[in-house]
Amino acid sequence: EPEVTQTPSHQVTQMGQEVILHCVPISNHLYFYWYRQILGQKVEFLVSFYNNEISEKSEIFDDQFSVERPDGSNFTLKIRSTKLEDSAMYFCASSTGQGSVLTFGAGSRLTVL
Amino acid sequence: EDQVTQSPEALRLQEGESSSLNCSYTVSGLRGLFWYRQDPGKGPEFLFTLYSAGEEKEKERLKATLTKKESFLHITAPKPEDSATYLCAVQAGTDSWGKLQFGAGTQVVVTP
Numbered sequence: 001e002p003e004v005t006q007t008p009s010h011q012v013t014q015m016g017q018e019v020i021l022h023c024v025p026i027s028n029h030l031y032f033y034w035y036r037q038i039l040g041q042k043v044e045f046l047v048s049f050y051n052n053e054i055s056e057k058s059e060i061f062d063d064q065f066s067v068e069r070p071d072g073s074n075f076t077l078k079i080r081s082t083k084l085e086d087s088a089m090y091f092c093a094s095s096t097g098q099g100s101v102l103t104f105g106a107g108s109r110l111t112v113l
Numbered sequence: 114e115d116q117v118t119q120s121p122e123a124l125r126l127q128e129g130e131s132s133s134l135n136c137s138y139t140v141s142g143l144r145g146l147f148w149y150r151q152d153p154g155k156g157p158e159f160l161f162t163l164y165s166a167g168e169e170k171e172k173e174r175l176k177a178t179l180t181k182k183e184s185f186l187h188i189t190a191p192k193p194e195d196s197a198t199y200l201c202a203v204q205a206g207t208d209s210w211g212k213l214q215f216g217a218g219t220q221v222v223v224t225p
């Protein structure tokens with residue numbers, strides 16, 4: 001069964017460093033998303049991406065964050081100058097189109113020290 | 114303000130003991146309500162989508178129902194492999210597709 005692949009599974013970084021989280025969405029999917037889940041809290045929407053541009057972003061997704069689809073298969077989330085409160089599990093998801101279900105990856109756990 | 118509230122927070126069941134999970138929501142113009150299952154350290158795994166009040170969907174021991182204010186996930190004769198956190202999420206009418214608002218989840222433990 002097709003799946004969304006995320007790397008790394010766990011990253012530890014120092015406060016102030018830049019982090020890039022990688023995602024390979026399902027190959028025929030056109031819509032891409034990032035969500036995050038702080039330990040013990042709800043899964044939160046960060047950003048949706050379609051046709052090489054951001055469709056919608058939440059108030060969490062400030063200038064510290066950026067997304068990119070550098071080639072035909074990868075979708076990345078960059079976090080500049082990480083803060084302690086950025087520690088969370090980050091989930092990538094994709095869907096074929098509007099009205100279709102989101103398929104989530106297994107997540108990348110980010111720990112900021 | 115849009116809200117999604119799940120209850121109970123945790124549920125411990127004996128194998129075979131049926132129960133229901135609740136998801137109540139207040140959103141502007143519901144476009145879809147989703148149930149996902151999440152195992153520890155994993156991403157949410159899709160179970161059901163419900164679009165309109167009165168709709169029901171079933172999959173193995175799970176059945177999801179929807180009213181205008183809430184959704185229920187019924188687990189019939191659960192097995193230990195049904196142990197997981199069950200997440201409810203809604204898509205409001207004003208949001209772009211794919212922007213889901215999640216509840217906090219119900220952690221279900223089924224003991225043999």
